[in-house]
Amino acid sequence: MSEHLFEVPELPECARGIPAIQVRDVDFSYGSNQVLKNISMDVPANEVIAFIGPSGCGKTTLLRCFNRMNDLVPGARVTRGSIVIEGADINDSSIDPVQLRRHVGMVFQKSNPFPRSIYENVAYGPRTLGEKRKRTLDEIVETSLRRAALWDEVKDRLDDMATGLSGGQQQRLCIARTMAVNPEIILMDEPCSALDPIATAHVEDLILSLKEHYTIVIVTHNMQQATRVSDKTAFFYLGELVEYDSTRKIFENPAHKRTEGYISGRFG
């Protein structure tokens, strides 16, 4: 488990070698509309996993299951199966979703910094967890911004408004903000879809450097991005997990015709 800059209520300790996320026989529905069917997969710790597939295939829904973001959608629920993170079934009634999200952070498609200073954006999470010591907060902000490869660009203007940063910098700030509460897993939902190629390269470089400390699951529509950043790739279609293997295998010699059709542009 990664080092803790301050105390966070713990889920059961993750043993070495045990997958960061274990998904078993999961069905998921929005009301009567079943969107995930019998999904089983292991997400290994300290690897980057890419979810790919056409729009509506269920990849974002599964991503949002990992930190129970779907709880916020009326009628949305896991109807069967289990998702185990650090030994605990996260859909168990004893699990507090707010606490879960401290362990499983999320970065969204569009960067969404708070309308506050750069410093306050990163310090926000630790503050809400009760951290008041200025020195500790300074350390967390610096460490998080360094890990997000943003420190050198903003260290002299930490009090400037975060909304004044470029799109790519804002997205890296959001990643820093996610890291500030020291999660084990970071979920990324198309984090570069609104970024230009240079900003995308910075975020991808960041993703690769972060896997030493975090397990990262990324939803992407960009096949090249999946090949560049991920160790394993999962291809979803119509709510089913069609194929899940090393990224190299998926993009060089996929086992399923449907996977090859999708990744090579022969689909539909």
Place this chain on the structure above:
Amino acid sequence: MQQHILKDFDHAVSTLRAEVLVMAGLARLNLERAMRALFERNLELANAVIADDNEVDEYERRIDQLGMDVLVRFHPVASDLRLVVTSMKISMNLERISDHAVSIAKRARKMSEGAELPDVTLLEPLYTLADHLLRDAISSFSDRNAVLGESLGARDKELDRMHREVTALFGSRIEESGRSADYLHLILIVRSLERVGDMAANIGENAVFLDEARDIRHEESRKHSQNNPG
């Protein structure tokens, strides 16, 4: 295979494949004409082979350009990527085969200046085998036939054996025949045919990679080093 969403991609890839097949046809034709020039002491044919090699070189350049174009524009993956990579590698082998045809043609031209040498006919079985290897290598690529592609390595070993035998025979005749220059030409022509067999086997290996994404190159030496570490 199902059509690509981008029609341009399908067009580019089918053009690439077609160019490789045309180039293969030309390289094989050049080899055949070079050997006929040798067997029939035909100067015109030999000159034609030497002149037409430029066309094969031009195909190699065009195939590389097409391959690069597909890589840059479409970022192909899986079997599409393998087709581009193998096309470029195969064209390199075909260009070398045509170079060997030129080398044979030049030697045929020189040999036609002297008296006929009956031992030239000893090259026929070697050429036949090399030509069949090349023919089957091209088929293994065009039909994506890994089984045929993989079989070429073993058949190339037979060509290697014949090469050794005929080379030893011609070596012994260099001294005793008094026509050392001609026998030296024949030894180097046999060497060219042996190299054509190697390149056909290379193309077969590429066809296996294209069909099944399996890299069978240097398998024997790999197995050997695994069995004898250090």
